[in-house]
Amino acid sequence: MAAAGGPDSRRGTPRRRLTVVSGPSGVGKSSVVGQLRKLNPDIYFSVSVTTRPPRPGEVDGEHYHFIDRATFDRMVAGGELLEHAQFAGNWYGTPRQPVERALAEGRPAVLEIELQGARQVRAAMPEACLVMLMPPSWDELVGRLTARGTEQQDAVEARLAEAERELAAAGEFDARVVNADVREAAEQLLDLMDQDFK
Numbered sequence: 631m632a633a634a635g636g637p638d639s640r641r642g643t644p645r646r647r648l649t650v651v652s653g654p655s656g657v658g659k660s661s662v663v664g665q666l667r668k669l670n671p672d673i674y675f676s677v678s679v680t681t682r683p684p685r686p687g688e689v690d691g692e693h694y695h696f697i698d699r700a701t702f703d704r705m706v707a708g709g710e711l712l713e714h715a716q717f718a719g720n721w722y723g724t725p726r727q728p729v730e731r732a733l734a735e736g737r738p739a740v741l742e743i744e745l746q747g748a749r750q751v752r753a754a755m756p757e758a759c760l761v762m763l764m765p766p767s768w769d770e771l772v773g774r775l776t777a778r779g780t781e782q783q784d785a786v787e788a789r790l791a792e793a794e795r796e797l798a799a800a801g802e803f804d805a806r807v808v809n810a811d812v813r814e815a816a817e818q819l820l821d822l823m824d825q826d827f828k
């Protein structure tokens with residue numbers, strides 16, 4: 631017999647839906663989404679395009695599609711991006727087609743994007759579930775971003791300025807998850823994906 635709410639609503643196989651994971655830079659979005667990927671390989675995880683140069687260890691097509699500004703502008707003009715935004719000096723966007731294909735196939739999909747993009751998804755797809763990942767404290771956020779060591783000090787400061795704006799918008803989200811522990815935060819995300827609250 632199917633679980634209450636339909637055959638795809640049991641734990642481990644979330645409902646067909648789009649989930650947006652947002653939150654300040656350094657809060658741990660990639661870490662938590664990476665854990666979510668291990669917990670449920672059936673979920674589609676969007677690979678964004680960006681004009682940001684790759685960090686050491688980042689793989690083109692896996693962490694991002696690294697593209698130049700002219701290509702990015704062409705994609706925007708061609709309507710190829712579900713949402714896009716400039717963040718701390720670089721451009722980012724979600725390729726539309728793979729997300730729409732995954733949802734049409736009944737696969738749940740996850741986007742890991744910043745606040746402006748989350749707002750665009752909210753406007754375009756009101757049924758999407760928007761989750762903000764929160765740091766346990768401001769000092770912990772600063773510590774994580776600094777200790778990651780991927781940005782120069784001026785870029786860290788630009789990201790922290792954005793972080794203040796992002797945290798101030800937490801009330802716009804359907805749910806907030808505090809990332810004190812990566813595994814626990816991923817479990818909470820999976821629980822949210824399994825709820826039918828819209």
Ligand SMILES: Nc1ncnc2c1ncn2[C@@H]1O[C@H](COP(=O)(O)OP(=O)(O)OP(=O)(O)O)[C@@H](O)[C@H]1O
Nearest residue numbers: 654655656657658659660661774778809810811812
């Ligand atoms: N729960 C946690 N406890 C301690 N450290 C964590 C936790 N989650 C993530 N981190 C660490 O914090 C740093 C930032 O994490 P991560 O890169 O996943 O953040 P992010 O939100 O994806 O950042 P960005 O938006 O800049 O890409 C990393 O060094 C990561 O290992």
Ligand SMILES: Nc1nc2c(ncn2[C@@H]2O[C@H](COP(=O)(O)O)[C@@H](O)[C@H]2O)c(=O)[nH]1
Nearest residue numbers: 655678714715717722723724742743744747
């Ligand atoms: N609006 C979008 N934001 C995105 C997208 N892909 C990533 N991001 C967010 O940008 C910042 C910075 O990322 P980083 O990899 O340079 O640290 C972070 O908040 C990401 O979540 C996207 O497609 N659209």
